[in-house]
Amino acid sequence: MLNEVTTTLKDVQDDFLKLVNQETILVGHSLENDLLALKISHKLVIDTAVLYKHPRGGSYKTALRILAKKFLSREIQQSGAGHDSIEDARAALELALLKIKNGPDFGSPPSFTRKKLLSTLGECGKTSSMIDDISIVKRYSSETSNAFPVCSDDEALLKAKKEAKNERTHFIWTQFSELNSFYEKQVEDAENLNGKLAEMLSLLTCEKKSVNKKGIHCGMTTELKDVITRLNRRIRGLYAALPTNTMLIICTGHGDTAIVRKLRKMLGDQSETKMSRESILKVLEELQAQAEVALCFLGLKN
Structure with missing residues (x-):
């Protein structure tokens, strides 16, 4: 798949830094995975995997496609050819905007005392x-x-x-x-x-x-x-x-x-x-x- 690819990690990092500076806010889902792959640290992020709490709490994270279906009424990641980065980015951005528009409690699982x-x-x-x-x-x-x-x-x-x-x-x-x-x-x-x-x-x-x-x-x-x-x-x-x-x-x-x-x-x-x-x-x-x-x-x- 990558036999004829000549682009290096340094090339990708340079292109990334042309678009992103210290004041840029990155929006995405589980951004730590992307930043880890890029070997880049960035402080200003809006991560929908963190914004939308998993019902079980802790370190659990809800998949982007589940959030998109639940809150955007949209099916994403349906292609067998892998994720569409543009589709994922748009979904994450719309989810972030929904959260900003409706407040911090939007999309949060209900808090209640569980009874046997x-x-x-x-x-x-x-x-x-x-x-x-x-x-x-x-x-x-x-x-x-x-x-x-x-x-x-x-x-x-x-x-x-x-x-x-x-x-x-x-x-x-x-x-x-x-x-x-x-x-x-x-x-x-x-x-x-x-x-x-x-x-x-x-x-x-x-x-x-x-x-x-x-x-x-x-x-x-x-x-x-x-x-x-x-x-x-x-x-x-x-x-x-x-x-x-x-x-x-x-x-x-x-x-x-x-x-x-x-x-x-x-x-x-x-x-x-x-x-x-x-x-x-x-x-x-x-x-x-x-x-x-x-x-x-x-x-x-x-």
């Missing part, structure tokens, strides 16, 4: 059962709920099927965690992680990507297929055990949160890897955008 779901159900006279790892049960169960600590997905399934037959129980919570455990195990394998990161980076930078593709999706291994097959079997088994007129709600994510946490830790610890910091940031941005998307499926047992 099971406590709310108890206050409404509903009996609930929580079936999960002991740490989750201790954290989220309430005084009025039934608590069932379990050690495996199969045990969780058995408990859930049993509770489903209890006519006095109105709400059952359980979690199948084998898939998440699989992802956690994968990121601790350095060789596997480096291979996966290289594959993701190649998918992001490949010139021949189809315009219909969105995001990066690596191939599925046999081991992962087996995990998903078992997950599917458990969900089907749980659904089959439900009495009629029962609603089944399945909540899950769209991305691999384990690798997102790992990459953040690598950047924070400045761990040595076969990939450059810029490449890791590029992959992390895409993975984080995927991980921010939640999926919810509802079904009513007839």
Whole structure:
């Protein structure tokens, strides 16, 4: 891709400094990534990744395409050929102007005191059962709920099927965690992680990507297929055990949160890897955008 390119980093820096002086205000999204790549420090910036707080707070950042869709009613970054820098810049500028026009609270997630779901159900006279790892049960169960600590997905399934037959129980919570455990195990394998990161980076930078593709999706291994097959079997088994007129709600994510946490830790610890910091940031941005998307499926047992 860069075989015939003669422009150097110094050339780009010189062109940049012709347009930007100490009094110039830079507007963008996650500008630290761009400035890091340019090896330039600049004090006056408006960063929409910071202006628009992530609902989870802390170091989390909402992807530009999500902000554009939510506040500008516009789909961006839909091309398979990579980001359009002009499109991204315009979106960031419009988001910044919206914030300036509507005040600092515009676009901020609502602040409220979270209340345990099971406590709310108890206050409404509903009996609930929580079936999960002991740490989750201790954290989220309430005084009025039934608590069932379990050690495996199969045990969780058995408990859930049993509770489903209890006519006095109105709400059952359980979690199948084998898939998440699989992802956690994968990121601790350095060789596997480096291979996966290289594959993701190649998918992001490949010139021949189809315009219909969105995001990066690596191939599925046999081991992962087996995990998903078992997950599917458990969900089907749980659904089959439900009495009629029962609603089944399945909540899950769209991305691999384990690798997102790992990459953040690598950047924070400045761990040595076969990939450059810029490449890791590029992959992390895409993975984080995927991980921010939640999926919810509802079904009513007839």
